[in-house]
Amino acid sequence: MATANDISMNQAGPGPAAHVLAVAVENLHKTFETHKVLDGVSLSIRRGETLAVLGRSGTGKSVLLRLIIGLVQPDIGSVRILAQDIAGLSLDMLGDVRKRMGFLFQHAALYDSLTVGQNIAFPLVHHRNDLSKAERNDRVDQLLAEVGLVGALDKMPSDISGGMQKRVGLARALALDPEILLLDEPTAGLDPISSGEIDELILKLQSEHQMASIVVTHDMHSAKTIATRLALLDRGRVVIEGTFEDLEHSEIALVEQFLKQL
Amino acid sequence: MTAPTTIAPIARRPGISSVHEGGSPSAGLSSGFFEWFGSLGIFSWRVLKAAATPPFEFKELIRQLDDVGSKSLPLVALAGAAIGAVLSMEVRSSMTRFGATSLLPSAVIFSIIQEMGPTVTGLVVSGRVGAGIGAELASMKVTEQIDAMEASAVNPYRLLAATRILACILMLPLLTAAADACGILMGWIAQTLVAPISLHQFIDSGFRGATLSDFLPPTFKTAVFGLIIGLIACFQGMRTRGGAEGVGRAATNSVVLASLFVILADVVLVKLILVIFH
Numbered sequence: 001m002a003t004a005n006d007i008s009m010n011q012a013g014p015g016p017a018a019h020v021l022a023v024a025v026e027n028l029h030k031t032f033e034t035h036k037v038l039d040g041v042s043l044s045i046r047r048g049e050t051l052a053v054l055g056r057s058g059t060g061k062s063v064l065l066r067l068i069i070g071l072v073q074p075d076i077g078s079v080r081i082l083a084q085d086i087a088g089l090s091l092d093m094l095g096d097v098r099k100r101m102g103f104l105f106q107h108a109a110l111y112d113s114l115t116v117g118q119n120i121a122f123p124l125v126h127h128r129n130d131l132s133k134a135e136r137n138d139r140v141d142q143l144l145a146e147v148g149l150v151g152a153l154d155k156m157p158s159d160i161s162g163g164m165q166k167r168v169g170l171a172r173a174l175a176l177d178p179e180i181l182l183l184d185e186p187t188a189g190l191d192p193i194s195s196g197e198i199d200e201l202i203l204k205l206q207s208e209h210q211m212a213s214i215v216v217t218h219d220m221h222s223a224k225t226i227a228t229r230l231a232l233l234d235r236g237r238v239v240i241e242g243t244f245e246d247l248e249h250s251e252i253a254l255v256e257q258f259l260k261q262l
Numbered sequence: 263m264t265a266p267t268t269i270a271p272i273a274r275r276p277g278i279s280s281v282h283e284g285g286s287p288s289a290g291l292s293s294g295f296f297e298w299f300g301s302l303g304i305f306s307w308r309v310l311k312a313a314a315t316p317p318f319e320f321k322e323l324i325r326q327l328d329d330v331g332s333k334s335l336p337l338v339a340l341a342g343a344a345i346g347a348v349l350s351m352e353v354r355s356s357m358t359r360f361g362a363t364s365l366l367p368s369a370v371i372f373s374i375i376q377e378m379g380p381t382v383t384g385l386v387v388s389g390r391v392g393a394g395i396g397a398e399l400a401s402m403k404v405t406e407q408i409d410a411m412e413a414s415a416v417n418p419y420r421l422l423a424a425t426r427i428l429a430c431i432l433m434l435p436l437l438t439a440a441a442d443a444c445g446i447l448m449g450w451i452a453q454t455l456v457a458p459i460s461l462h463q464f465i466d467s468g469f470r471g472a473t474l475s476d477f478l479p480p481t482f483k484t485a486v487f488g489l490i491i492g493l494i495a496c497f498q499g500m501r502t503r504g505g506a507e508g509v510g511r512a513a514t515n516s517v518v519l520a521s522l523f524v525i526l527a528d529v530v531l532v533k534l535i536l537v538i539f540h
Contacts, residue, residue, distance in 0.1 A: 069413050091308070092315065095415035103413040109406035123414045126317075126421075172414070 021083065022047050022180050022212030023068055028077035030063055030236075037063045039236035040077075045229075047179065050206060050213040052227035054220070054258055059233040061216040062106065065182045068214065069103050070094045082179065099127055102173030102211075106184040108165040110157040116168050117153040120144065123175040143171040147201060163194035167201070174205065181205075181213040187222045199225045220258055232258065305423075305497045312417050313424035322421055326429035330391050334437055341386045342441030345378050346370065346448035354456065363457070364467070370449040371468035376480045379442040381528055384487035386441075387434060388520040392495040395426050396516025399499025400509040408500065423500065427492030434488035438481050475539040483531040490527055491520045 024044040030037045037060040045051045053061050066072040068079055070086050079086050081097050089097070110119050120140045124131060131139065144150055147167040157165055166186060173181060186202065187195035199222050206213060206226070217223050223230055224244055231241040232255060240250055247255050353369045399422060402408050411418045450464040495516040502512040 066409075071409050071412060091312070091412075091417050091419070095417060098413060098415035101413070103410070105406050105410055105413075107406065109410035111402075111407055111410070112405070122416075126414070126416045172410075 021045070021080065022049075023214065024080040025064070025068065026078045026080075028064070028067060028079070029075045030060070030067065030072065031075055037236055038067070038074075041233070041236065041238055043231055043238065043241065045212045045214060047212045048206075048210045049229060050202075050215060050227045052223035052230045053214060053216045053233060054218070054223055054230060055233035057218070060236050061233055062184050064233070065103070065184050065214065065216055069098060069101055069182060099123075099176055100178055101180040101182060102176070102178035104166065104169045104173045104181075104183045104186055106188060108157070108162075108169035110165055110168055110172075112157050114157075115153065116144075116149070116155050116157065116160065119157065119168055120171045120175055122172065127176060139175070143174060146174070146205070147171045148197070163190050163198070166190070166198060170198075170201065170205075174209070177209070179211060181209075181211045183213065183215040183217075185216055185218070187217065187219050195219065195222060198222075202226050301501065302493070302497055305419075305500070306493060308419045309423045309427060309493070309496070312420035313428065315420075317420075319421050319425050322425040323428060326425045327433060329394075330387070330426070330429040331433035331436060334387055334390055334433070335440060337390055338383050338386050338437045338441045339444040341382050342374070342379055342444035343448040345382050345441075346374055346445030346450075347452045349373055349378060349445070350449040350452035354453065366453060367450075367459075367464045367468035368470065370453070371446055371465070372472075372476070374445040374449065375442050375477050377532070379445055380438050380480050380484045380487070381525070383434065383438040383441045384484055384491070384524040384528070385521055387430070387437065387487070388491050388524055389517055391430060392491050392516040392520040393513045395492065395495035396499045397509055397513035399423075399496060400502035400512035403500055403502045404505055404508055418500065423492075423496040426496055427489065430488035430492035431485050432488070434484040434491075435481050438484045442481070479535045479539050483528075483535065486527055486531060487524045490523045494520045494523060 021044050026042050028038050028041040037058075041060070041064060043051065043053075043064075053064060055061050063072060067074055068081070070079070070089070073087070082100060084097060086094055086097055110116075111122065114122065117137075117140050120143050121136055124136050124139060128136065140153070141150075144153060147170055149164060149167050149171070152160060152164065152168070157168070160168070170183075170186070173183075183202070187198050190198065202213070202215070203226055205211070213226075215223070215226060227244070229241065229243055230247055232239050232247070232252075234254055240247060240252055240255055247259065250256070350366070350370050353373070354363070354366055357363045357366050357369065399408070402411075402422075408418050408422070411421065446465070446468070447461075450459070450461050453459060453464065454461075498512045498516045498519065502508045504511075
């Protein structure tokens with residue numbers, strides 16, 4: 001299996017867009033009730049990069065993604081998406097930023113009253129008025145083909161497996177050709193074969209679309225396969241950030257525990 | 263390797279409008295009461311803002327008009343008819359005692375149109391539509407479908423809340439008119455079974471001396487009931503937490519609170535109508 005490092009090495013070189021920070025979070029703090037979830041997290045990612053955010057359960061990985069897309073607001077700190085600070089934006093203004101992002105939820109979060117095709121078409125229906133119905137249907141077919149689900153168009157989310165739901169969620173996240181892709185536990189709850197397929201799919205999409213991706217995962221195999229950089233969160237803080245090789249050379253006990261998965 | 267940076271804290275700025283950060287469930291009873299009203303006020307403002315700005319969700323509005331209106335019609339018509347029959351029988355018994363049976367059509371028609379029709383419609387719709395909206399939105403909330411909608415840059419206040427609230431506002435007066443019609447019809451049937459009278463005569467006698475101000479304000483006051491039902495059901499649904507239990511709680515609270523506020527609003531509206539129109 002190719003890894004993200006192989007793919008980035010095969011590319012001709014970063015274009016000018018690659019130097020723009022796609023996501024930059026600075027000193028993020030977030031507390032729910034009395035539970036401090038994030039305690040000064042700072043991370044950044046450029047276009048074409050994939051950052052895997054690792055950490056034990058409850059260390060704030062999913063909250064970090066929700067802060068980045070503006071579903072939760074920080075107590076302290078800033079989130080910049082493509083150089084725009086999203087703090088204080090109205091829902092509609094934030095929507096303009098979100099149109100440039102795709103989000104795969106941990107449990108896919110498909111609209112259960114809509115078919116697979118309608119789920120994928122949802123962002124197109126609301127944001128691509130320039131497309132005719134036929135063009136929209138073509139785009140949905142193309143996205144279904146990209147995630148390997150040709151023939152699932154008219155199925156209901158309840159009639160497909162968890163792995164297929166993740167693929168549909170991924171297709172929906174890609175519908176508007178996002179510049180930033182946020183993936184929350186894309187392989188959680190899947191068998192090793194389905195996990196491998198999702199990883200392959202993410203790698204393929206990265207190579208084709210050149211997005212900035214942030215992947216929250218517990219799965220070290222997956223992180224090693226798809227990420228160009230990794231960050232390990234513990235107790236709401238980034239304990240280490242770097243390439244897989246950097247982590248391998250680390251003497252931090254938690255890092256060693258994670259590497260034991262491999 | 264990049265070391266985690268440490269920089270000076272940045273002060274929190276005005277919040278992102280979102281449906282996610284509700285109040286603390288551990289708050290005391292009185293603070294919970296004020297927090298509920300405060301949150302409802304903020305929610306209402308966001309819905310109003312979303313409803314007043316494009317894009318307008320006409321397709322979803324039409325779907326909701328059908329869901330709130332035509333699907334509630336049989337239930338509302340049946341409730342109106344039952345009220346009409348019962349009212350006719352009860353009023354007849356009282357009128358006979360006072361020798362005023364000739365006033366029976368007026369008593370039945372005025373009671374139905376001015377109070378019973380609107381109130382019963384409000385309560386029936388609170389039950390059917392309030393529970394439906396509350397449970398549907400709560401289920402969407404706990405399964406992250408509303409988050410997914412926001413993440414797709416679609417404003418849930420506009421697509422989910424504004425359309426449902428507007429549908430309730432528009433459909434309640436129409437449903438009330440239907441309930442009134444069924445009530446009057448059944449009131450006549452109940453009357454004519456005891457003392458035969460033609461429908462024309464019943465209606466003619468019932469509406470004698472009546473003006474539009476006797477009938478239009480009580481019918482259109484139900485638009486306020488629609489606002490209350492839609493607003494509370496959407497609010498309860500979209501602030502839900504806690505899985506299946508939370509969904510059940512949202513549905514129950516939607517019905518209980520919507521019914522309660524419909525009755526309380528009725529008191530205020532009846533007084534207002536009396537002051538303004540009489």
